[in-house]
Amino acid sequence: MTRGLILTYFVAMTQLTQSVRLEFADDIALIRIDNPPVNALSHHVRQGLLDGMKQAESSEASAIVLICDGRTFIAGADITEFSGPPMPPSLQSAQDAMENCTKPVVAAVHGTALGGGLEVALCAHYRVGSPSSQYGLPEVKLGLLPGAGGTQRLPRVTGAEKALQMMTSGDPISAEEALTCGLIDEIAEELEAGAIAFARRAVSESFPLLRIRDRNDKLSDVSSDLFKEFRQGIARKTRGFLAPEYNVRCVEAAVQLDFESGLEREQELFKDLMKGTQSKAQQYYFFAERAALKIPGLPKDTKSIDIATCGILGAGTMGGGIAMNFANIGIPVTIVERDSEALERGLAVVRSNYERTAARGGITSDDVETRMGLISGSTDMGDFADCDLVIEAVFENLELKKSIFEQLDSICKPGAVLASNTSALDINAIASATSRPEAVIGMHFFSPANVMKMLEVVRGDVTSDIAIATAMGIGRSIGKTPVLCGVCHGFVGNRMLFMRGIEAEKMILEGASPARVDQVLFDFGFPMGPFAMSDLAGLDIGWDETTSSGSTVRELLCESGRRGQKNGNGYYIYDPETRAATPDPEVEQLIREFGERQGIEQREISDQEILERSLYPMINEGAKILAEGIAIRGSDVDVVWINGYGWPMYTGGPMFWADTVGLSEVAEKIEHYSSTLGGDHWEIAPLIEQLVETNGSLSAHSN
Ligand code: 3HC
Ligand code: NAI
Numbered sequence: 001m002t003r004g005l006i007l008t009y010f011v012a013m014t015q016l017t018q019s020v021r022l023e024f025a026d027d028i029a030l031i032r033i034d035n036p037p038v039n040a041l042s043h044h045v046r047q048g049l050l051d052g053m054k055q056a057e058s059s060e061a062s063a064i065v066l067i068c069d070g071r072t073f074i075a076g077a078d079i080t081e082f083s084g085p086p087m088p089p090s091l092q093s094a095q096d097a098m099e100n101c102t103k104p105v106v107a108a109v110h111g112t113a114l115g116g117g118l119e120v121a122l123c124a125h126y127r128v129g130s131p132s133s134q135y136g137l138p139e140v141k142l143g144l145l146p147g148a149g150g151t152q153r154l155p156r157v158t159g160a161e162k163a164l165q166m167m168t169s170g171d172p173i174s175a176e177e178a179l180t181c182g183l184i185d186e187i188a189e190e191l192e193a194g195a196i197a198f199a200r201r202a203v204s205e206s207f208p209l210l211r212i213r214d215r216n217d218k219l220s221d222v223s224s225d226l227f228k229e230f231r232q233g234i235a236r237k238t239r240g241f242l243a244p245e246y247n248v249r250c251v252e253a254a255v256q257l258d259f260e261s262g263l264e265r266e267q268e269l270f271k272d273l274m275k276g277t278q279s280k281a282q283q284y285y286f287f288a289e290r291a292a293l294k295i296p297g298l299p300k301d302t303k304s305i306d307i308a309t310c311g312i313l314g315a316g317t318m319g320g321g322i323a324m325n326f327a328n329i330g331i332p333v334t335i336v337e338r339d340s341e342a343l344e345r346g347l348a349v350v351r352s353n354y355e356r357t358a359a360r361g362g363i364t365s366d367d368v369e370t371r372m373g374l375i376s377g378s379t380d381m382g383d384f385a386d387c388d389l390v391i392e393a394v395f396e397n398l399e400l401k402k403s404i405f406e407q408l409d410s411i412c413k414p415g416a417v418l419a420s421n422t423s424a425l426d427i428n429a430i431a432s433a434t435s436r437p438e439a440v441i442g443m444h445f446f447s448p449a450n451v452m453k454m455l456e457v458v459r460g461d462v463t464s465d466i467a468i469a470t471a472m473g474i475g476r477s478i479g480k481t482p483v484l485c486g487v488c489h490g491f492v493g494n495r496m497l498f499m500r501g502i503e504a505e506k507m508i509l510e511g512a513s514p515a516r517v518d519q520v521l522f523d524f525g526f527p528m529g530p531f532a533m534s535d536l537a538g539l540d541i542g543w544d545e546t547t548s549s550g551s552t553v554r555e556l557l558c559e560s561g562r563r564g565q566k567n568g569n570g571y572y573i574y575d576p577e578t579r580a581a582t583p584d585p586e587v588e589q590l591i592r593e594f595g596e597r598q599g600i601e602q603r604e605i606s607d608q609e610i611l612e613r614s615l616y617p618m619i620n621e622g623a624k625i626l627a628e629g630i631a632i633r634g635s636d637v638d639v640v641w642i643n644g645y646g647w648p649m650y651t652g653g654p655m656f657w658a659d660t661v662g663l664s665e666v667a668e669k670i671e672h673y674s675s676t677l678g679g680d681h682w683e684i685a686p687l688i689e690q691l692v693e694t695n696g697s698l699s700a701h702s703n
Contacts, residue, residue: 063200142286313381390408420443424494500617613677
């Protein structure tokens with residue numbers, strides 16, 4: 001590592017385009033990119049890079065350094081340009097100018113060299129990185145592959161296996177790792193000085209002008225088994241996505257073909273992905289996730305409260321998981337339970353979750369102790385007095401929650417944010433139990449709360465801007481994807497889920513087996529269908545033995561002792577060892593008899609009908625939620641469903657998917673089911689009708 005180099009040089013500067021300058025530091029030419037926020041490769045950056053290379057090569061400089069201003073090196077192609085016609089110059093012309101330059105070209109990388117950014121760096125003869133720099137090809141996350149030669153150059157530098165990992169995961173590697181695998185040549189503490197010194201050394205010691213395209217040393221003995229095994233290894237995680245397989249094919253091409261033919265293959269496959277719906281959906285999602293953080297009407301300078309300590313009430317399924325999120329980032333948590341037995345049980349589950357992660361190598365055993373050390377248990381709500389944020393996660397019962405908020409009001413310090421993790425209840429009613437309703441907010445985590453990224457932040461009628469900013473901000477800090485929504489039964493996610501539930505129950509009573517319904521939704525891309533999901537969550541959530549009257553299949557199952565996965569029996573029978581699910585003929589019989597008792601005609605239901613009756617009521621409800629202003633924008637609904645319920649990201653989420661199906665077809669289907677099946681949930685949303693008329697879209701709709 002080079003460090004402590006002192007630079008004194010005369011700088012002459014030419015502004016090449018709005019975002020690129022050419023500077024001279026004595027004998028070294030610096031091409032400097034400044035295209036905030038992330039130095040994406042917009043057309044003026046490509047033009048500046050091309051012009052800069054030409055001018056630097058014909059100047060008196062003996063070597064060239066490519067460097068960026070701002071927070072990062074080039075973070076990739078400008079995604080906003082993807083939807084328009086290609087604009088000259090091509091990136092390849094700039095890359096060719098670098099690679100074929102007769103003077104050493106050194107890329108100086110800080111921040112993240114991602115996608116097209118890394119592909120540009122790979123055309124330099126050498127790469128120097130700052131200690132915190134990162135390197136990745138995240139195109140797969142946008143439904144694409146690195147289409148600027150990256151698929152052919154990366155394997156030539158790192159070897160096929162590492163390239164496969166980087167390209168199919170899209171995850172970046174650190175500077176240390178990049179140095180070890182040969183992706184960069186040096187780490188420099190003072191990046192600019194270090195890169196200039198490296199360039200001077202390249203001149204004085206006559207380093208060869210290394211073109212990665214000419215290298216084959218790391219690809220000469222790659223076995224074809226590598227690809228077979230790699231495909232098997234990623235199959236489960238990448239089910240339904242096209243881009244990971246296309247990336248693998250490109251690395252195969254790098255191994256099997258010469259560089260130019262490999263590039264042609266890369267271009268064919270890139271174009272294929274680019275024109276498909278999956279990449280459009282994934283690019284849409286990239287911006288949707290970021291848009292969700294922008295809250296109209298919330299002044300930019302709204303101060304949020306610094307959360308130094310957090311309180312959690314209830315150490316059950318949710319409370320324990322929520323506590324882990326805070327301990328994971330070093331925030332001390334006080335968990336309060338109603339008695340010491342429940343407290344011990346809850347803390348033991350938290351410990352065993354951490355220990356399982358440690359056993360898999362995710363954290364060290366020291367981390368387990370540090371994090372457990374940050375979580376203290378109590379049976380006295382008075383211990384919340386100093387907490388900046390308290391999250392209530394007790395049973396789903398409005399009266400109970402109201403009485404708890406009344407107590408919190410008298411215990412918590414002024415300024416504290418009081419949050420409820422309720423999955424459906426009225427935040428306004430809960431807030432009304434306090435003398436400070438403006439401090440009350442919903443923070444709806446998803447189960448398992450330490451794993452799932454979704455966080456619905458629910459604003460009540462009088463929730464303050466400070467409480468909103470605090471909940472959104474701390475949500476981001478603990479690694480969640482927060483989406484702000486308004487109050488209604490079930491908020492955005494569960495309200496739509498309830499509609500799917502109504503049709504799912506009806507379909508099994510008409511003769512479709514739970515396993516068949518689940519299979520259709522699994523094939524659509526969900527990780528599991530509604531019945532497997534109910535079994536996983538526990539059939540007895542919200543079930544009360546004393547009032548149960550056998551009026552739904554779920555009640556009947558609970559009454560027959562079935563609780564879902566937790567006791568090995570639910571809609572399915574579960575293998576105690578492997579947890580593998582098998583359809584239960586007894587349950588199917590029970591459902592058939594229940595349907596017959598209600599006089600429901602049994603019939604064959606097609607897979608298409610199962611899919612339509614599952615998804616269209618959700619789209620319809622999503623449109624109602626949007627029209628009511630419960631969700632700020634259509635894309636927020638998609639973010640909730642992708643992160644909260646595993647809606648397949650490559651379809652863009654329910655709103656985007658409905659747009660791709662075509663809203664007039666969606667409207668037709670909803671009207672068909674409304675007239676044949678009936679029910680409020682099939683009453684078509686006026687917003688859908690309006691958008692059909694105006695040729696509008698649900699995913700682009702915003703309030
Ligand atoms: N193009 C256009 N805009 C981009 C962009 C890109 N490649 N990357 C980020 N932005 C925008 C964001 O939309 C956001 O805009 P906003 O402030 O108006 O909401 C702004 O830049 C800042 O982004 P983040 O909020 O994400 O900032 P972070 O600091 O959290 O993260 C980052 C920075 C790690 C660079 C992250 O933005 C990122 O991962 N960007 C995408 C990287 C990527 O996917 N690159 C590959 C592009 S495809 C490609 O290169 C094809 C090539 O092979 C031909
Ligand atoms: P749970 O039954 O697993 O845990 C609730 C815990 O609260 C129990 O440990 C109980 O002892 C404790 N408790 C009850 N009254 C208390 C009191 N007065 N003081 C202190 N502790 C008390 O329930 P779960 O599943 O964790 O749900 C909690 C909340 O989270 C509910 O509002 C639920 O709707 C919501 N939720 C649940 C999800 C799930 O999948 N389980 C998902 C998202 C939200």
